[in-house]
Amino acid sequence: MADDWRNGGFGLYVHWPFCEAKCPYCDFNSHVSKNINQKQWLKSYLSELQRSAAETPDRVLNTIFFGGGTPSLMAPETVAAIIxxxxxLWHPANDMEITLEANPGSVEAGRFTAYRDAGVNRISMGVQALNDEDLRRLGRIHTVVEARAAFDIARNCFDRVSFDLIYARQHQTLDAWRAELTEALSMAVDHLSLYQLTIEEGTAFGDRYAVGKLRGLPEDDSAADMYLATQEICEAHGLPAYEVSNHARPGAESLHNQIYWRYGDYVGIGPGAHGRVTLDGQKLATETYLSPAAWLEAVSKGTGEKERTPLPTQDQANEYLMMGLRITEGLDIDRFNTLSSEPLSESKLTDLQEIGMVDRLNGRLIATKDGRAVLNAVIRELLG
Known part of the structure; x- marks a missing residue:
């Protein structure tokens, strides 16, 4: 139990909270600020790293992920010092993956070369759409031409480049999405994160939707057809799904995200970052202050953490199930049963297996393609 996290590995998530502009669909902790004191932020990040490492000594660090916000707005010197x-502070894995998220509007060759020299070995680009009209609707500040140029720069600097696209956008048809995804796959990409547009409360899109002003969203059946087409097209191009929203050529999967899905431990630092860290045999959920100013102030007093909550083993089992069923490798049934106060219901497993939602193979529970398409319902049934 004390070493359960080792089944998933150990990673570091660094949250950079600033963007050049706030996208109307985004519910991440991101802020627009004209003046950013990079030296102050670096000092605070280093302080948090030292505090966290003191609690987790002698661990092998498998991954670092710079997320945001727009981490490609960070000074390369800041990124280099954090790495x-x-x-x-930790023992770096021989194959440590270091990912930095970038927006095409903030990309230029010299900066990317500096990130590479700092130790970044994987870039994740927020392209989101491959036509200018939809980019404008999504509030993006780059054009398709800029996105392609940024991708070329990244490809010249890094062996591993991923990019994100959003589908089920306003006025988008199935045929248009098929064409756009096929175009994306022609760009020598080896990893794609493909997300259905969701309307979140507290966003500009959420406010518009609430008063009936967000028009042209596809019906549920159309969005489901787009999801199924996504699986079919990516698989045909050699990038099968390895997780509900993520596709990769074999060997190009995101190691950092696999730590989440395999329910390992990860330290989260920066405003609004979450973590899961096992200390003295107890898995803790950690949460930091959302406001950049509040986080900086808290760090100056000793810790950027707002709270840490011990997770009962049943909660850990449930989280492991919810994360593990997202990936095509599924979850280890014995591991779940060790964490859980009671084993998975045999009758529910049999029912779900008979209707083609899950499989059991070599001691693992795996959501089928059909099951991943309605994964929330499958999880509700298993945990209900």
């Missing part, structure tokens, strides 16, 4: 400090 160097992390390598000194």
């Amino acid at each position: 160097e400090e992390s390598r000194s």
Whole structure:
């Protein structure tokens, strides 16, 4: 139990909370600020790294992920110092993956070369759409031409490049999505994150939707058809789904995200970052202050954490189930049963298996393609 996290590995998530503009669909903790004191932010990040490492000594660090916000707005010197400090505080894995998220509007060759020299070895680009009209609707500040140029720059600097696209957008047809996805797959990409547009409360899109002003969203059946087409097209191009929304050529999967899905441990630092860290045999959920100013102030007093909550083993089992069923490798049934106060219901498993929602193979529970398409319903049934 104390070492359960080792089944998933150990990673570091660094949240950079700033963007050049706030996208109307985004519910991430991101802020627009004209003046950012990079030295102050670096000092605070290093302080948090040192505090976290003191609690998790002697661990092998498998991954670092710079997320946001727009981490490609970070000074390369800031990124380099964080990577160097992390390598000194933990034991870096021989194949450590270091990912940095980037928006095409903030990409230029010199900066990307500096990130590579700092130790970043994987880039995740927020392209989101491959036509200018939809980019404008999504509030993006780059054009398709800029996105393609940024992708070419990234490809020249890094062996591993992923990019994101959003589908089920306003006025989007199934045929248009098929054409756009096929175009994306022609760009020598080896990893794609493909997300259905969701309307979140507290966003500009959420406000418009609430008063009936967000028009042209596809019906549920159309969005489901787009999801199924996504699986079919990516598989035909050699990028099968390895998770509900993520597709990769074999060997190009995101190691950092696999830590989440395999329910490992990860330290989360920066405003609004979450973590899961096992200390003295107890898995803790950690949460930091959302406001950049509040987080900086808290770090200056000793910790950027707002709270940490011990997770009962049943909660851990449930989280493992919810994360593990997202990936095509599924979850280890014995591991779930060790965490859980009671084993998975045999009758529910049999029922779900008979209707083609799950499979059991070599001691693992796996959601089928049909099951992943309605995964929330499958999870509700298993946990109900």
